[in-house]
Amino acid sequence: MVRFENVGMRYGLGPEVLRDISFNLLPGSFHFLTGPTGAGKSSLLKLLALSHRPSRGLITLFNKEVSSLARDDLPAMRRKIGVVYQDFRLLDHLSALDNVALPLKLAGAKNDQIYQHVAELLEWVGLGRQVDAKPPTLSGGEKQRVAIARAVINRPQLLIADEPTGSMDAEMGLRLMYLLQELNKIGTTVVVATHDLELISRFGNPVMYLKDGLLTTRAQDNPPPKESKDPA
Amino acid sequence: MIQFFGKSAELQLEKDVSTRYLPVVISAMIFLAALSIGGLFSLSKAISDWSETLTGNLTVEIAFDPTADLDKKVTDAVELLSATPGVAAARAIEQEETLKLLEPFLGKNAALGELPVPRLIEVIIAEDSAIDLAALNKKLVEAVPAARLDIHRPWLDKMVLLGRSIQLLAAGIMLLIGCVTVIIVIFAVRTGLIMHSEVIQVLHLIGARDNYIAEQFQNYFSRLSFLGALPGLIVAIIVMFIFNFLVSSLEASMLPPLSVGIEGAIALLLLPVLVALLTKYTVRQVVLKSLRRMM
Numbered sequence A: 001m002v003r004f005e006n007v008g009m010r011y012g013l014g015p016e017v018l019r020d021i022s023f024n025l026l027p028g029s030f031h032f033l034t035g036p037t038g039a040g041k042s043s044l045l046k047l048l049a050l051s052h053r054p055s056r057g058l059i060t061l062f063n064k065e066v067s068s069l070a071r072d073d074l075p076a077m078r079r080k081i082g083v084v085y086q087d088f089r090l091l092d093h094l095s096a097l098d099n100v101a102l103p104l105k106l107a108g109a110k111n112d113q114i115y116q117h118v119a120e121l122l123e124w125v126g127l128g129r130q131v132d133a134k135p136p137t138l139s140g141g142e143k144q145r146v147a148i149a150r151a152v153i154n155r156p157q158l159l160i161a162d163e164p165t166g167s168m169d170a171e172m173g174l175r176l177m178y179l180l181q182e183l184n185k186i187g188t189t190v191v192v193a194t195h196d197l198e199l200i201s202r203f204g205n206p207v208m209y210l211k212d213g214l215l216t217t218r219a220q221d222n223p224p225p226k227e228s229k230d231p232a
Numbered sequence B: 001m002i003q004f005f006g007k008s009a010e011l012q013l014e015k016d017v018s019t020r021y022l023p024v025v026i027s028a029m030i031f032l033a034a035l036s037i038g039g040l041f042s043l044s045k046a047i048s049d050w051s052e053t054l055t056g057n058l059t060v061e062i063a064f065d066p067t068a069d070l071d072k073k074v075t076d077a078v079e080l081l082s083a084t085p086g087v088a089a090a091r092a093i094e095q096e097e098t099l100k101l102l103e104p105f106l107g108k109n110a111a112l113g114e115l116p117v118p119r120l121i122e123v124i125i126a127e128d129s130a131i132d133l134a135a136l137n138k139k140l141v142e143a144v145p146a147a148r149l150d151i152h153r154p155w156l157d158k159m160v161l162l163g164r165s166i167q168l169l170a171a172g173i174m175l176l177i178g179c180v181t182v183i184i185v186i187f188a189v190r191t192g193l194i195m196h197s198e199v200i201q202v203l204h205l206i207g208a209r210d211n212y213i214a215e216q217f218q219n220y221f222s223r224l225s226f227l228g229a230l231p232g233l234i235v236a237i238i239v240m241f242i243f244n245f246l247v248s249s250l251e252a253s254m255l256p257p258l259s260v261g262i263e264g265a266i267a268l269l270l271l272p273v274l275v276a277l278l279t280k281y282t283v284r285q286v287v288l289k290s291l292r293r294m295m
């Protein structure tokens, strides 16, 4: 599903913020990514989200080597990946409803199918009354839930969440983690970056520990070197 | 009308204040372009009129000579001219007719034959025939020594040349206007790209194709161009009408009135469409180029 081989990454001409990252995520797995602030968690997720290129090494996503992909293939691939950004990245002039509906629209779904579905999901994350609110009028936790809803709306095969529960109380955080877990159960591969050790220990999923751009604890369920074909 | 070219759903370019100046500038550009087109087509009509006079109608003059048989000379010349390929008709102008033309100068009762009035032959050149007038003149002089083909060539040649230079100038102005328009549009789009870079990035990462993003830009900007072009064109047409009115009220004017003809009218009406298309293409190139810098 996801394979990193000796991946390094730098911003512009700056120093490498990620070095020699190698790991392998099986389809349907659920990993936490943790480490001190500035360790490079968000940077690693940017590579996964196809928003940045590695400066070296090979990244394989959905059985395709990313650097070999044509530009035209990338949008279709991104649509299989749901991302919750640390800074949400919602579109301020669109309502919560339209923000969440966006991935479906871009994928070409029909309007009448979209909105029913989106409204239900927003209801589920506790934003039933804020469907028409624009992001600037929402609280941090509310924005975060809109961002999560947008990431999961089209049932991505890979879900990446950067501190998805950082801006809300523990109860709501748990509720959303269960949402991610539900998605994981129906086959989505999930990677969650978090500082919240309590959350990690509660769920007991494998943990990748990042420090100074190096991955110190590898994914625990590393497969045998020759992997069989991904079902995804 | 606002919905006509499609709305920019996610980028909401319609709310940008920074691009509102664009229609005004485009309007001015189209105004100038329309006047150039008006000049261009009017001139080309005038030039073709002149060229027609140049080749369509000639006069052969046979000098008065009391000792010679003028009638025979005229008949000889008419025969020769009629036999020349490219000449549609050659007709001797009757002496009465000639005198009539001269009446205002000579008075009514001028006696025929006593006056040194040259004999005239009207020659009509067939349409679309490329006739070598100099060669014809030579042939004519050989056959009938006193005959002379009257060509208004040197003077009209200069007029045609002048007209063509002005046409070239107008075409150059058009080209300049096109370039300036493209540059203005490029700047406007760049501003838009910078202002909306956040949203563009998000759309891009959610899986929007370059085309999808480019379309929102190109639709918005071509709509601005089109709507800006209309007032510019209308004002230019009004100005041309006023010019024509002034020319026609000035009786013995050297200036011909502007008359663009069908082709010119079509070119004028196409102008807004062309600007919209030019804008669309330019915007598309700029946006796609900037998107290609993202992964």
Ligand SMILES: Nc1ncnc2c1ncn2[C@@H]1O[C@H](COP(=O)(O)OP(=O)(O)OP(=O)(O)O)[C@@H](O)[C@H]1O
Residues within 6 Å of the ligand: A011, A014, A017, A035, A036, A037, A038, A039, A040, A041, A042, A043, A044, A086
């Ligand atoms: N856009 C950028 N340009 C240049 N350097 C960057 C950029 N983003 C991050 N960095 C640098 O990369 C390093 C890793 O940053 P990153 O955001 O990946 O850390 P993080 O582990 O997500 O931290 P946090 O837990 O605080 O979110 C940091 O040293 C940071 O300064």
Ligand SMILES: [Mg+2]
Residues within 6 Å of the ligand: A041, A042, A043, A086, A162
């Ligand atoms: Mg981070």
